[in-house]
Amino acid sequence: MFSQKAAKIPPFYVMEVLERAREMERSGRDIIHFEVGEPDFPTAPHICEAAYSAIRAGETKYTHSMGLPQLRQAIADYYNRKFNIELNPEQVIVTSGTSPALLLLFMGLLNEGDEVIMSNPYYAGYPNFVEYLGGRPVYVYTREDEGFSLTPDAVARAFTPKTRAVLLNSPSNPTGHVMSPGTIRALAEIAGSVPIISDEIYQGLVYKGEDHTILEYTDNAFVLNGFSKLYAMTGWRLGYLIAPPEYMRVLQNLQQHFFICANSFTQHAGIAALEGPQEHVKEMVATYDERRKYIIERLKKIGFGIASEPVGAYYVLANAKEFSNDSLELSRRLLEEAGVAVTPGIDFGDGAQGYLRFSYANSIEKIREGLDRVDNLLNK
Numbered sequence: 001m002f003s004q005k006a007a008k009i010p011p012f013y014v015m016e017v018l019e020r021a022r023e024m025e026r027s028g029r030d031i032i033h034f035e036v037g038e039p040d041f042p043t044a045p046h047i048c049e050a051a052y053s054a055i056r057a058g059e060t061k062y063t064h065s066m067g068l069p070q071l072r073q074a075i076a077d078y079y080n081r082k083f084n085i086e087l088n089p090e091q092v093i094v095t096s097g098t099s100p101a102l103l104l105l106f107m108g109l110l111n112e113g114d115e116v117i118m119s120n121p122y123y124a125g126y127p128n129f130v131e132y133l134g135g136r137p138v139y140v141y142t143r144e145d146e147g148f149s150l151t152p153d154a155v156a157r158a159f160t161p162k163t164r165a166v167l168l169n170s171p172s173n174p175t176g177h178v179m180s181p182g183t184i185r186a187l188a189e190i191a192g193s194v195p196i197i198s199d200e201i202y203q204g205l206v207y208k209g210e211d212h213t214i215l216e217y218t219d220n221a222f223v224l225n226g227f228s229k230l231y232a233m234t235g236w237r238l239g240y241l242i243a244p245p246e247y248m249r250v251l252q253n254l255q256q257h258f259f260i261c262a263n264s265f266t267q268h269a270g271i272a273a274l275e276g277p278q279e280h281v282k283e284m285v286a287t288y289d290e291r292r293k294y295i296i297e298r299l300k301k302i303g304f305g306i307a308s309e310p311v312g313a314y315y316v317l318a319n320a321k322e323f324s325n326d327s328l329e330l331s332r333r334l335l336e337e338a339g340v341a342v343t344p345g346i347d348f349g350d351g352a353q354g355y356l357r358f359s360y361a362n363s364i365e366k367i368r369e370g371l372d373r374v375d376n377l378l379n380k
């Protein structure tokens with residue numbers, strides 16, 4: 001028998017869609033992918049080269065549990081340069097992806113019954129991390145006509161004496177929403193002595209307006225970030241957690257026992273990503289933006305609702321209620337009948353039921369072909 005905690009974890013539908021899509025591909029069907037949340041670009045050659053050299057140089061042992069000093073420095077330099085702040089590398093802990101950083105953080109923060117305020121729709125993993133570790137997610141529902149933005153008043157109303165943290169994710173998965181500086185500032189003020197957790201993994205993937213970090217507004221914050229999205233390094237498994245100095249020792253103890261350290265040669269690749277040329281990042285961002293404009297236009301023409309233009313990450317959470325209120329059933333139909341894989345909104349909470357998440361991390365030709373198929377199935 002499994003533990004009760006494990007048995008309560010629901011499937012991650014996007015993985016189910018992907019697995020079914022791959023099975024159909026193996027039997028000869030041509031599938032267009034809008035479900036996967038990972039860049040379609042390869043990792044830049046100079047980043048790969050840094051890993052090859054590290055392996056050749058024998059850098060294949062455990063590193064310091066907090067990460068290579070040069071990488072921690074490069075991460076602090078990146079934040080300091082970009083946001084004009086004063087982050088100390090001692091506040092950075094390098095992890096094997098942002099997901100382990102989330103686990104580490106919630107292990108370090110939560111006591112039984114502690115509440116974590118988060119938006120609904122949310123990134124699918126969040127409530128599972130919180131509940132698994134004995135906490136309780138408290139949802140603040142966001143509205144399509146407000147661009148799925150968290151409103152400070154609604155967050156203020158969700159506070160109770162048990163509130164342990166407020167979790168933000170901007171740019172957001174699944175909505176593509178980017179929080180305004182005014183909203184981030186207001187949320188930091190409302191939170192006061194309660195820490196804010198800011199998942200900034202889509203930072204840099206912003207197509208209108210400016211990028212921000214929570215650290216510009218408060219020091220009482222934890223930042224999660226990584227290399228998966230901006231540097232197209234999903235499979236490398238490299239991320240990091242930034243925390244206030246007083247938490248570092250406890251986080252280090254947890255890291256030493258549960259993870260030991262992040263991959264050694266991957267960390268060398270991370271240094272190359274942050275300190276090397278950035279032209280490839282600019283090109284990827286420009287390409288995502290072209291696709292973003294195209295997909296929004298087409299989805300609207302097909303009949304999906306997009307009340308407010310998503311300007312970050314590479315997702316559109318499209319209102320599909322014109323076609324069905326059951327996003328799981330609709331995504332199954334699109335896959336089986338049209339060979340188009342999309343993620344059902346229900347993966348991201350009941351606030352996204354009746355929505356489909358389209359990822360535009362795919363070529364414009366594939367996006368066109370996929371949307372032609374969607375149009376044919378739903379409208380003709």
Ligand SMILES: Cc1ncc(COP(=O)(O)O)c(C=O)c1O
Nearest residue numbers: 037097098099123173226228239
């Ligand atoms: C919002 C958000 N946070 C965290 C992650 C996990 O990323 P990683 O590959 O660094 O574990 C993802 C991945 O899709 C994500 O969308």
